[in-house]
Amino acid sequence: MALKGAIVVDTERCKGCSVCIANCPTGTIALSKEVNSKGYNYLYMANPDNCTGCTNCATVCPDAVITVYRVKL
Amino acid sequence: MAEKILMKGNEAIAYAAINCGCDGYFGYPITPQSEVMETLMKEKPWETTGMVVLQAESETSSINMVYGGACCGKKVMTSSSSPGISLMCEGISYLAGAELPCLVVNVMRGGPGLGTIQPSQGDYFQTTKGGGHGDYRNIVLAPASAQDMYDFVDLGFELAFKYRNPAIILGDGVIGQMMEKVELRPAKARRTDEEIKKLCASWATIGKTADRKANTITSLALEADVQERFNIKLQKKYAEIEANEVRYSTYKTEDAEHLIVAFGCMSRICENVVELAREQGIKLGLLRPITLFPYPKAAIDALVPQLKSIMSVELNAGQMIEDIRLISNGRVPVNFYGRQGGMVPSPEEIFEAFIKTIK
Amino acid sequence: MDIKDIIKPENKVYGKTPLLKDAILHYCPGCSHGTVHKIIAEIIEEMGIQDRTIGISPVGCSVFAYNYLDIDWQQAAHGRAPALATATKRLMPDKYVFTYQGDGDLASIGTAEIMHACNRGENIVVIFINNAIYGMTGGQMVPTTLLGQVTATTPYGRQADLNGYPLKITELIAQLEGTCYVTRQSVQNPAAVRKTKKAIRKAFENSMMKKGTSFVEVVSTCNSGWKIPPVQANKWMEENMFPFYPLGDMKDR
Numbered sequence: 001m002a003l004k005g006a007i008v009v010d011t012e013r014c015k016g017c018s019v020c021i022a023n024c025p026t027g028t029i030a031l032s033k034e035v036n037s038k039g040y041n042y043l044y045m046a047n048p049d050n051c052t053g054c055t056n057c058a059t060v061c062p063d064a065v066i067t068v069y070r071v072k073l
Numbered sequence: 074m075a076e077k078i079l080m081k082g083n084e085a086i087a088y089a090a091i092n093c094g095c096d097g098y099f100g101y102p103i104t105p106q107s108e109v110m111e112t113l114m115k116e117k118p119w120e121t122t123g124m125v126v127l128q129a130e131s132e133t134s135s136i137n138m139v140y141g142g143a144c145c146g147k148k149v150m151t152s153s154s155s156p157g158i159s160l161m162c163e164g165i166s167y168l169a170g171a172e173l174p175c176l177v178v179n180v181m182r183g184g185p186g187l188g189t190i191q192p193s194q195g196d197y198f199q200t201t202k203g204g205g206h207g208d209y210r211n212i213v214l215a216p217a218s219a220q221d222m223y224d225f226v227d228l229g230f231e232l233a234f235k236y237r238n239p240a241i242i243l244g245d246g247v248i249g250q251m252m253e254k255v256e257l258r259p260a261k262a263r264r265t266d267e268e269i270k271k272l273c274a275s276w277a278t279i280g281k282t283a284d285r286k287a288n289t290i291t292s293l294a295l296e297a298d299v300q301e302r303f304n305i306k307l308q309k310k311y312a313e314i315e316a317n318e319v320r321y322s323t324y325k326t327e328d329a330e331h332l333i334v335a336f337g338c339m340s341r342i343c344e345n346v347v348e349l350a351r352e353q354g355i356k357l358g359l360l361r362p363i364t365l366f367p368y369p370k371a372a373i374d375a376l377v378p379q380l381k382s383i384m385s386v387e388l389n390a391g392q393m394i395e396d397i398r399l400i401s402n403g404r405v406p407v408n409f410y411g412r413q414g415g416m417v418p419s420p421e422e423i424f425e426a427f428i429k430t431i432k
Numbered sequence: 433m434d435i436k437d438i439i440k441p442e443n444k445v446y447g448k449t450p451l452l453k454d455a456i457l458h459y460c461p462g463c464s465h466g467t468v469h470k471i472i473a474e475i476i477e478e479m480g481i482q483d484r485t486i487g488i489s490p491v492g493c494s495v496f497a498y499n500y501l502d503i504d505w506q507q508a509a510h511g512r513a514p515a516l517a518t519a520t521k522r523l524m525p526d527k528y529v530f531t532y533q534g535d536g537d538l539a540s541i542g543t544a545e546i547m548h549a550c551n552r553g554e555n556i557v558v559i560f561i562n563n564a565i566y567g568m569t570g571g572q573m574v575p576t577t578l579l580g581q582v583t584a585t586t587p588y589g590r591q592a593d594l595n596g597y598p599l600k601i602t603e604l605i606a607q608l609e610g611t612c613y614v615t616r617q618s619v620q621n622p623a624a625v626r627k628t629k630k631a632i633r634k635a636f637e638n639s640m641m642k643k644g645t646s647f648v649e650v651v652s653t654c655n656s657g658w659k660i661p662p663v664q665a666n667k668w669m670e671e672n673m674f675p676f677y678p679l680g681d682m683k684d685r
Contacts, residue, residue: 004433013456017462019462021663053445055445058447059446061470062462064449069439069443069444070443097519127518129515133544134544135515138515140516141520147523167509278486278504278520280486281503287504293495293507
């Protein structure tokens with residue numbers, strides 16, 4: 001059974017620390033070239049198809065900016 | 074007929090605490106006041122009223138335990154003597170800055186430094202001007218008897234909770250150690266959780282229920298204007314205390330031409346000085362401040378027009394005299410007599426010094 | 433599958449706990465404080481004890497913890513949180529009481545308070561954030577700073593003959609009879625976060641069983657103080673701090 005996931009990021013609160021990226025097992029996420037109003041490059045799904053909704057990113061996020069969704073296929 | 078029991082001033086503090094529904098005592102041994110905690114431990118109030126009595130590892134820890142207990146809306150207190158009170162000054166500043174009610178008892182000994190274990194009144198500055206850092210005041214009660222030590226515990230807690238501010242009983246080693254008859258007062262039960270919720274739910278840390286926002290007890294402000302507004306609020310509080318809570322007593326001041334001002338044990342000795350003067354036809358009177366903050370400024374000010382001199386008699390190098398000089402404001406000379414290091418003067422010695430000032 | 437089909441309320445598997453207030457965290461990017469705050473908030477939510485939990489915050493970067501977790505808080509003077517917690521728990525034994533302290537707070541100025549609260553076996557939880565530096569005041573040395581570590585007050589690296597040795601305070605605390613659970617954890621990856629959450633949950637549960645003090649150290653990073661970006665700081669921590677401050681349970685009664 002495959003898992004398909006997606007995340008929603010509170011881009012205004014993301015500080016671009018990248019700890020989530022270092023812990024993503026599927027290479028889904030990266031720092032955007034855009035910045036938020038604080039000047040941080042925020043997180044986004046660079047390869048959304050890879051996301052399995054494992055919640056690793058949200059688990060390590062110090063600012064609780066990531067919401068994770070997952071469906072079973 | 075109310076029961077009267079012979080007891081030391083220090084013991085009176087302990088009995089009064091249990092009697093008036095104190096929730097917790099956190100203290101550390103230091104001479105000349107260790108009897109406070111020893112008496113509490115002997116009485117085992119945790120078995121009767123449920124009061125918590127805990128010996129802490131230091132005075133620093135004691136006052137911070139008081140802080141934690143006060144955050145919970147509880148009636149909590151500590152006691153110490155001069156060097157220990159110095160250690161507590163950080164905590165007392167925090168308590169005042171967080172607007173927390175509590176009771177601190179200082180049984181003063183000779184200083185500075187480790188000093189002596191004999192009595193003094195050398196912590197007047199420290200206690201009435203704040204003691205710790207920042208612009209704050211303590212409500213200060215100066216007992217002159219074992220009965221006062223007993224009564225001021227309940228009064229101290231009342232005032233502390235009325236104004237959400239630390240209250241300090243400023244005793245000296247004489248009052249702490251002397252044995253006198255003390256009339257016991259009707260007992261007050263410890264407040265229930267519901268009573269505390271009713272009184273303190275707007276600020277105390279008693280568990281955030283759904284009906285209110287979380288309470289935070291803090292004295293920190295990052296913005297200068299916020300901190301200034303808070304300080305202005307504190308000053309208004311102190312002005313209210315000054316307007317409403319002055320307590321003092323007078324002895325033969327109606328026709329007095331000279332005035333002695335003395336607090337604590339010195340006020341009792343100076344009553345005899347008044348008698349010695351009157352025997353020689355000198356119209357001497359005595360004013361005893363009972364609250365040292367708020368200070369009985371108006372009462373002394375009202376006497377100034379009829380006086381030729383004022384003398385401050387203290388067991389220190391001259392501390393309260395500065396407050397009296399401010400009140401006199403140059404209208405009447407204010408003189409001083411004092412001893413330090415625990416040398417308690419006799420009425421005759423004081424009278425001799427007084428005579429010299431009026432010659 | 434379209435992303436719109438995945439992002440639906442019924443498919444949500446992880447989100448910000450309502451026990452975290454809306455305030456934006458002031459901590460630096462990647463700071464472990466945020467992660468540990470989140471863990472504690474989730475535990476309080478899962479245990480349903482928001483109305484019965486009192487937190488005690490230190491002086492340090494996390495002095496503002498009270499702005500983030502939606503419970504009643506007491507802000508303590510530097511190092512004194514265990515004293516506040518002692519009184520709070522003894523006066524209100526039905527409440528969950530925890531302190532949240534940094535290394536400068538707990539292992540330097542607060543050494544007496546933590547030793548004695550643990551020695552008395554107070555039924556509280558102590559969360560100890562150890563990042564080997566004073567963060568808030570600008571990156572000075574603390575007792576847990578490693579030998580050779582460069583800080584604002586050890587510009588040439590900490591030297592034993594000048595500044596003594598890194599203080600393994602948790603090991604000292606584990607020897608005290610009054611402690612029931614002493615453990616060292618971290619939060620740099622999801623597995624570590626989950627272990628830390630288990631540890632803190634256990635600590636909270638212990639505090640109602642009259643077993644004594646539960647002490648959870650979280651070896652952490654300070655990106656600003658160490659002057660290393662977050663991901664690299666986690667690596668530095670794994671390579672340098674873990675060998676000296678090894679993870680795991682030291683005591684579990």
